[in-house]
Amino acid sequence: MRVLLIEDDVEAAAFIVKGLTEAGHNVNHLTDGRDGMTEAVHEVYDIAIVDRMLPGVDGLSIVRALRASGNHLPILLLTSLGGVNDRVCGLDAGSDDYLVKPFAFTELLARVNALLRRPQLKGEDTRLRVGDLELDLVAHKAMRSGRPIDLQPREYRLLEVLMRNKGRVMTRTMLLERVWNLNFDPKTSVVETHISRLRSKIDPPQDKPLIHTIRGSGYSLHDDT
């Protein structure tokens, strides 16, 4: 995928470029806000990673300008401002996700991949399917090999998020945001505990495991071996 990185911190940028390139992406790195904006407007990219503090034009202005011109390019905003209002500001400006520095590269990669997902379903789809696991979105019921599975509301929601992002790594923070609507990290093992409960219900020993733990990153649901 073609990634546009607008980041003036050269070391951080090198780190990101290296990691994304190794993950198979094509990265164009610019250090100036104005140049970055021009590039985003005139060229075609699959995703833009924009630092909030930039020389020239700042990140928020770039995001606003792109959205105002009708550009729907997925944008991930990077910032050292982990502060109270900043996330809201960033999302309000039109960015799709928001990551506070310093971050683990796996977090960045997981979020980039989540933003790159193409919507597989055109129009309303009422079922999600991974392997022999099925989720009925209308009846809110899950089934494995035809066996109905009884899920608590939170477990259902967790499973839905994992299935919608089938094959992608979902980090702890991403799951906390999407399943529990939390923008901070409670120290305790909320995600782990719920994952293990979910596992015990949908990944019984006799079936092929679908929920995978990616060490150092997060979790992923898929049926490849």
Added chain:
Amino acid sequence: MTTPELFKRTAIRLSMTLASLFTLLLLGLYFGLTIYLGAQLESQIGARMRETRDALVIIDRTKGYDELASTVLDEVAALNTTGSILLLLDEGGSFVAGNVKDLAPATGTLKIDGASIRTAEGGKSLRGTYVAEWTRVSKGRLLVGIGDAEVRETLGTLRQATTWGTLLTLCIVLVASLIYARRAQRRIDALETTLTAVSQGNIDRRVPVAGYDDDIDHVAIMTNEALSHLQKLIGNVNQASSDIAHDLKKPIGRLQYQMETTLREAKDVGDYRIAIMDAQVRLAEITATFEALLRISQIEAGARKTGFQSLDLGEVMSQVADIYDVVIEDQGGRFTPATPLPHPALILGDRQLLLQLFSNLIENAIRHCPAGSSISLALEQSDGAFRVIVSDNGPGIPASERENVFKRMYRLEKSRTSEGSGLGLSLVAAIADLHGAKVTLDDANPGLRVTVTFANAHRGAA
């Protein structure tokens, strides 16, 4: 203070404006009065003149022309002032009796200027204006007139007196108002002096309050409150800086020693790998601590208050329960969620911050209670206030320590070995403060009970 500067002072300006206005009004009143009196004067003179004339005409009619002439003579002799003029002419227009001469008959009410009149004896002219009328009598014509000279003189004296009186009043009023104005001005100047001192860095200066309980006092009190708040904020910033310096340097220092040790002692790639992974964990902790300190400072500065919305505490409670029930049960503990109230518990607040607040309280309980402990939430309402209660049956906090736990990085001695940067409860205090809520710690016998009281129940659509 130079004169132009003096006039820029509000109090002085105000008092001089009022004094001048008062004086002008007074003068206006007096002059209006004298004009009115003047007009009254004229009609009264006219009335007196006609009275006199009518009396004389009656004499003419009842006793005859000669009697009239003789009365006029007597009158003239009796008159020792020239307040009245009398002139009797015969049919041919010749002088018969009177105290003036050379005046020709005319119709209507006349106003004759005294300067144009000649006295019968001596031919002197008179002062003032005479309101006079010619009347036909049996054998001639009679002129009766009354002059206003004397009364006008009296009026003139009155006007002079009132003018001087007014000027005197003006002076007194000016002086008095200047005195009062200076007093008020001094208080305003005190405000200015204090604020100047504060802007130069003396943050503990306060404005003197005179005790009159008037508007200047109120401004002074408000200013002092603002200054105290400012001082507190500056104190917080300083506190935050020293906390950061002290409390972040420790783990950073530890990291450094760890790196040095690794360089000295590591033998193979495996050792290095482990050391680096350890370092990553420590770095994450340092970052989290830093973020928390920053967040607390921002919250204390009130940064988030503009984002407040109406929300239901009951919903927040169930969101919190959603996160922790499974976690606590998995550790062998018991979790009791809050029973919802029959109606929404609406307050104005920030959802994420409140989630963080209760999250911290529960985590605190999880961290300090042994496995198998019981943790419960409750939501109560009384007197327009909502109370959220987080309680556990763990070791609790001794009464003597409860005040201290909210200070930034304070930790109870016995918990120094457990994880956590110790910022959890100070973040709780900061968020509660921002929401106007009070946090109290009590003994749960056994265990700890934390009560967060929201006094500002918000009436509005959920």
